[in-house]
Amino acid sequence: MALHSLDIALFSWGALRGYPARTILMLVAMAIGVAAVVVLTSLGEGARNYVTDEFSSLGTNLVIVFPGRSETAGFNPSTMMGETPRDLTLNDAQALTRSYSVRRIAPINVGSSDVSWRERSRETVIIGTSYQMLAIRHWDMAQGQFLPEVDLDRATPVAVIGMKIRNELFGASRALGEWIRIGDRRFRVIGVLGSEGRSIGVDVQDIVIIPVASAQQLFNTGSLFRILVEAKSRSAIESVKQYIIDTLQDRHQGQKDVTVITQDAVLATFDRILGALTYAVAGIAAISLAVAGILIMNVMLVAVSQRTAEIGLLKALGASPRQIIILILSEALMLSMLGALFGLLLGQIGSFFIRNAFPVLPAYAPIWAIVAALLVAVITGVVFSLMPARHAARLDAVLALSKR
Amino acid sequence: MIELNKIHRDFLVGDQTVHALNDVSLTIQAGEYVSIMGPSGSGKSTLLNLLGLLDQPSSGTYKLNGVDVTGLSDTEQAHVRNREIGFVFQMFHLVPRLTAFENVELPLMLAGITPDERRSRVNTVLEDLSLTNRSHHKPDQLSGGQRQRVAIARATVTQPKVILADEPTGNLDHKSGQDVIRILEELNQRGLTLIMVTHDPEMGRRAGRQLSMLDGQLNRDQGT
Numbered sequence: 174m175a176l177h178s179l180d181i182a183l184f185s186w187g188a189l190r191g192y193p194a195r196t197i198l199m200l201v202a203m204a205i206g207v208a209a210v211v212v213l214t215s216l217g218e219g220a221r222n223y224v225t226d227e228f229s230s231l232g233t234n235l236v237i238v239f240p241g242r243s244e245t246a247g248f249n250p251s252t253m254m255g256e257t258p259r260d261l262t263l264n265d266a267q268a269l270t271r272s273y274s275v276r277r278i279a280p281i282n283v284g285s286s287d288v289s290w291r292e293r294s295r296e297t298v299i300i301g302t303s304y305q306m307l308a309i310r311h312w313d314m315a316q317g318q319f320l321p322e323v324d325l326d327r328a329t330p331v332a333v334i335g336m337k338i339r340n341e342l343f344g345a346s347r348a349l350g351e352w353i354r355i356g357d358r359r360f361r362v363i364g365v366l367g368s369e370g371r372s373i374g375v376d377v378q379d380i381v382i383i384p385v386a387s388a389q390q391l392f393n394t395g396s397l398f399r400i401l402v403e404a405k406s407r408s409a410i411e412s413v414k415q416y417i418i419d420t421l422q423d424r425h426q427g428q429k430d431v432t433v434i435t436q437d438a439v440l441a442t443f444d445r446i447l448g449a450l451t452y453a454v455a456g457i458a459a460i461s462l463a464v465a466g467i468l469i470m471n472v473m474l475v476a477v478s479q480r481t482a483e484i485g486l487l488k489a490l491g492a493s494p495r496q497i498i499i500l501i502l503s504e505a506l507m508l509s510m511l512g513a514l515f516g517l518l519l520g521q522i523g524s525f526f527i528r529n530a531f532p533v534l535p536a537y538a539p540i541w542a543i544v545a546a547l548l549v550a551v552i553t554g555v556v557f558s559l560m561p562a563r564h565a566a567r568l569d570a571v572l573a574l575s576k577r
Numbered sequence: 578m579i580e581l582n583k584i585h586r587d588f589l590v591g592d593q594t595v596h597a598l599n600d601v602s603l604t605i606q607a608g609e610y611v612s613i614m615g616p617s618g619s620g621k622s623t624l625l626n627l628l629g630l631l632d633q634p635s636s637g638t639y640k641l642n643g644v645d646v647t648g649l650s651d652t653e654q655a656h657v658r659n660r661e662i663g664f665v666f667q668m669f670h671l672v673p674r675l676t677a678f679e680n681v682e683l684p685l686m687l688a689g690i691t692p693d694e695r696r697s698r699v700n701t702v703l704e705d706l707s708l709t710n711r712s713h714h715k716p717d718q719l720s721g722g723q724r725q726r727v728a729i730a731r732a733t734v735t736q737p738k739v740i741l742a743d744e745p746t747g748n749l750d751h752k753s754g755q756d757v758i759r760i761l762e763e764l765n766q767r768g769l770t771l772i773m774v775t776h777d778p779e780m781g782r783r784a785g786r787q788l789s790m791l792d793g794q795l796n797r798d799q800g801t
């Protein structure tokens with residue numbers, strides 16, 4: 174006595190159509206659960222992509238060198254003895270290029286100064302660096318070129334300016350080739366930075382970039398603010414970090430007086446935050462699916478008691494307990510599959526609207542979340558219907574039939 | 578064919594025990610026409626449900642075709658109900674969302690019979706009961722007599738050996754009741770064992786063998 178699967182499907186479908194209110198309620202419950210998963214994970218994924226994008230503007234495989242010992246690094250005899258840390262110099266930066274694992278470096282000096290062209294003047298951030306900064310930061314040029322490819326200690330009088338500076342100083346006139354005054358020195362404008370470039374903490378539209386040696390002269394200093402080092406690959410980051418520490422310790426008479434942080438360390442922090450976010454999303458989604466599951470269980474129980482007489486009849490006609498369980502479960506399976514598909518559709522529409530409302534958030538639900546939501550929905554639907562189905566299979570046929 | 582030996586069926590209602598069947602022993606041969614009568618609450622339905630394996634005795638043995646069926650598993654009992662027994666109820670018990678054809682088809686579907694064979698068997702029974710032109714009607718589009726005929730079609734489509742009818746005319750007017758009885762008697766003439774519970778003495782007297790119940794006991798067995 175085996176039921177044909179088409180018979181099971183047709184019988185269940187008939188039962189679902191026979192009780193439209195119940196069917197719609199269950200479909201909606203399932204659909205909300207699945208839609209919640211789709212929308213929430215697309216939000217989480219969107220946030221993750223957004224942050225990753227922000228990070229790639231900071232640079233890839235980056236190691237950052239600061240002068241001075243980081244306070245979090247713990248006990249340090251030099252600070253105990255009141256020694257001031259040694260400065261980072263251009264020669265230090267130069268020394269770091271000698272490792273095979275280092276792709277490029279950019280020393281940085283930062284200060285602020287008046288910038289003027291003809292009668293217009295403005296105070297702004299001046300960054301001294303080298304030509305490799307462009308590639309490290311993934312900036313792009315709107316006009317002209319970036320700093321020339323020369324030795325670090327060559328103080329060429331050229332400047333690359335941000336878009337906002339360009340607009341404020343030059344207005345409608347041409348900026349390229351013009352001489353501007355920064356502090357008491359003159360620089361020729363050779364390029365304008367693209368306005369697209371974003372960099373955490375710095376507004377690239379509002380800066381002026383000059384060769385690092387020029388900046389040192391301008392600010393009358395021999396030291397560097399920091400050195401950016403780009404490793405050849407992600408796996409090379411740790412060895413580059415060690416190489417920097419060793420090299421600079423050598424050059425600084427054995428003093429460990431620099432701080433080296435990797436982008437990995439910063440990313441790890443964000444990973445933790447985003448990981449927590451993902452768990453939260455998964456948790457919320459799981460709750461909504463559990464609610465759907467409990468609703469399904471109740472509704473199936475109601476369905477079973479609504480159809481007590483029918484179940485009693487099926488028993489009288491010779492349905493085995495197993496057959497009754499199969500019929501009820503297939504009904505639940507059909508419901509949850511339909512509900513899940515409906516929810517998927519709703520969820521996709523939801524993420525579409527989020528993408529429209531917040532264009533910076535690339536809110537696409539990841540495939541794994543969609544597959545998981547559908548699977549969980551179907552499994553929840555069936556598992557939570559097991560109890561009502563067993564209940565139906567155990568019904569006393571005589572009592573069931575005597576009920577009207 | 579049917580052998581009941583010292584059957585008891587007790588129900589616990591609150592802290593009281595109701596002896597719905599009290600020491601019933603009974604043998605029915607294949608092909609007999611048996612009516613069961615008696616006042617309300619005397620245990621007629623309980624006896625019929627037991628015979629149909631819808632209910633289990635509290636004690637005693639029930640042999641169907643020589644097999645002790647009380648010891649069978651739920652699944653085996655379901656199998657016996659499907660193959661050997663046809664029920665006709667007072668309330669018809671048709672599935673409202675299914676057509677007459679689909680209602681009759683149900684026991685064959687549960688038996689796992691192929692759709693093609695089902696179709697021909699269902700159509701044959703419906704034709705026998707002059708229901709062919711009603712086969713695509715839902716129960717609520719049928720008269721009481723027609724509904725009971727659909728139920729009889731459903732009970733006979735599996736070609737069982739026994740028909741158990743619990744007040745089959747109880748919800749019908751006189752004329753439809755007569756029709757239904759005539760159909761059941763025809764089936765009996767073709768060799769089916771017919772066991773029918775009825776309140777109507779006139780109908781009960783038509784049976785070849787008349788049982789009478791009182792307080793869970795058989796108090797009269799006439800016509801053997």
Ligand SMILES: Nc1ncnc2c1ncn2[C@@H]1O[C@H](COP(=O)(O)OP(=O)(O)OP(=O)(O)O)[C@@H](O)[C@H]1O
Nearest residue numbers: 588589590595597616617618619620621622623624
């Ligand atoms: N499930 C049950 N629980 C408790 N008592 C029951 C149950 N089923 C039947 N009884 C009792 O068993 C006795 C016999 O009931 P049964 O239904 O067999 O009577 P009946 O002869 O069919 O009556 P009627 O002519 O009214 O249909 C009655 O006293 C009834 O109250």
Ligand SMILES: [Mg+2]
Nearest residue numbers: 621622623743
């Ligand atoms: Mg009764």
